[in-house]
Amino acid sequence: MKPEIFSEIGPIEKVIVHAPGNEHNDVLPMHVQQYIEEQDKITKNKDFLLFDDIIDIKLAKAQHQTFKDIINFYRPNSCIEISSLYEDKDSFDNLLKDRFPPINLMYTRDIAAIIGNNIFLTYSHSMVRRKESVLAEDLFNSSIFEDYTIIDFKQIGKGLSLEGGDIFVISDEIVFIGISERTSKEAIDLIIPYIFKQNFKHVIALDLPKKRSMMHLDTIFTQISKNEAILFDDSGNNSISNLDVYLASKNKGNEKLEKTDNNILDLFKTFGFDFQIIKCGGNNSTLKLREQLTDGANSFALDAGKIIMYNCNDKTIEELEKNGYHHITSKLFKEDIKSFEQILRSNKKVVISIDGSELVKGRGGPRCMTLPIKRSII
Numbered sequence: 001m002k003p004e005i006f007s008e009i010g011p012i013e014k015v016i017v018h019a020p021g022n023e024h025n026d027v028l029p030m031h032v033q034q035y036i037e038e039q040d041k042i043t044k045n046k047d048f049l050l051f052d053d054i055i056d057i058k059l060a061k062a063q064h065q066t067f068k069d070i071i072n073f074y075r076p077n078s079c080i081e082i083s084s085l086y087e088d089k090d091s092f093d094n095l096l097k098d099r100f101p102p103i104n105l106m107y108t109r110d111i112a113a114i115i116g117n118n119i120f121l122t123y124s125h126s127m128v129r130r131k132e133s134v135l136a137e138d139l140f141n142s143s144i145f146e147d148y149t150i151i152d153f154k155q156i157g158k159g160l161s162l163e164g165g166d167i168f169v170i171s172d173e174i175v176f177i178g179i180s181e182r183t184s185k186e187a188i189d190l191i192i193p194y195i196f197k198q199n200f201k202h203v204i205a206l207d208l209p210k211k212r213s214m215m216h217l218d219t220i221f222t223q224i225s226k227n228e229a230i231l232f233d234d235s236g237n238n239s240i241s242n243l244d245v246y247l248a249s250k251n252k253g254n255e256k257l258e259k260t261d262n263n264i265l266d267l268f269k270t271f272g273f274d275f276q277i278i279k280c281g282g283n284n285s286t287l288k289l290r291e292q293l294t295d296g297a298n299s300f301a302l303d304a305g306k307i308i309m310y311n312c313n314d315k316t317i318e319e320l321e322k323n324g325y326h327h328i329t330s331k332l333f334k335e336d337i338k339s340f341e342q343i344l345r346s347n348k349k350v351v352i353s354i355d356g357s358e359l360v361k362g363r364g365g366p367r368c369m370t371l372p373i374k375r376s377i378i
Contacts, residue, residue: 003148003373005114006172008223009304010375012075016108017068017370018082020060020359023101027054034212049103049128051362060358064106066330067308067354067369073333074302074344080373082108085139102131107364108371109218111136113164115175116198119145120191123154125161125182151194153187160187165216165368170223172377173201174271178217180208185246189256196250202271205257206264207244209234213293218367220280220297225305225349227273228323230316232280232292240264278323282315291316295356298365304378306344308366311353320351330354 004013031049035042068079082105104110111132113120119140124130133154140150153162166178175195179185185205192203208214220232220240233240245264246257260267268275280297281288291297296313305325309316317327326348333340333352344350359369 003114003117003119003145004377005169005372005375006116006377007375008168008170009225009301010378011303012071012078012301012372013374013376014080015071015078015370015372016080016082016085017064017071018105018108019064019068020055020057020103020106023103023105024055024057024060026101027051027103029054049101050126051103053361055358055361063355063357063359064369066333067356067359067366070308070330070333070352070354071300071302071370073337073341074306082135082139085142085144102129102135104129104362104364105132105135106359107165107362107368109165109364109368110163110216112140112371113162113167114371114373115167115169115195116172116200117149118194118198119148119150120162120167120194121150121152121154122162122164123157123160124163151191153191156190157187158190160184160190162187162191163216164371165218168217168221168223170204170273172199174204174273175200175202176204176206176217178208179205179246180217181210181212181215183216185257189248192248192255192257196255201250203248203257204264204267205246206240207246209238209243212363215363216368218298218365219295219363220292222297222299222301222307222367223275224278224299224301224307227275228278228305229275230278230280230297230299230320231275232288232297233277234288276323278316278319280316280319281313282319284315287315293363294360295363295365295368298367299351300366300370305349306352307350308352308354310356310360310365312356312360317351317353323349325349325351327351327353 032051034048036045163182166183168176223229241263247260281291291313294312296316299307299309
């Protein structure tokens, strides 16, 4: 299985996923409270597991299964469950227990990043997700991946964090990374030499507000075709046009990010990507914030112009329809698969909506729930 990611939108071939399971069995109300009251003071909860609520495990499994079924329908046998790759099953089961069960593991995007032909093992910002880093190290050091270049960020990162939700491979020349609550500028600088060794030409970085609602770049942006992207654009100082942009270019000999005077969309234009923006939540300021919270800007591309997103994000789906997308549902997939396939396999741009009422409780969308290993080159 040769890792190969040179775009966000090439037809999916192989993708690592993890269905929510036994790791959720022992989650208690205290684990889903970010702040607690102690001695008349509000403090951060050291036992917070980064979920907003306890999930209904049976329903979450069913929702995740539908998500996988649609991916596998588009590309047969493309989904790979983490547990099927883990050579030591007892060790894997033990990782699902303990004080900090890895309930965020279903968001496989964050445990690694495939850039070109290299596997970057990431290192989590939050202590409660560090166990996933251990799991990923065991997984990618198994015999299945023994012939491939693996960069373990924990070994070079000097305690810094780097998470996959911040990393986009826009093309075979450009990697786009978020400077976020969970990925620092210094961490990005450390991986730039490894990226340039693969003949990528530019690393672009966007400096996000450091808050949980924008924990990763893919909470506000996903590329859905060559020149289209879903974008959440906040108002005021947090507007994307006001966020600092950094650039490192191989042809200039700089392997560290340097601040530019461009806004992010103008900079992309200079590299041939004139993105048509689909607004997360439309134009209504309240709905924008609500749908960003439920991952309206976080979609997974099966192919260019063929995407999956949560059905709760009505206004974002309406914006996609205004921009020529045909909306089909997971209900149609289950009840009339012939009609579903006819639309999906057509030349139309398609958005597939799925139920994610339980899956979204950890602030993760369809992109978060996938770790693409291989996409066809376009």
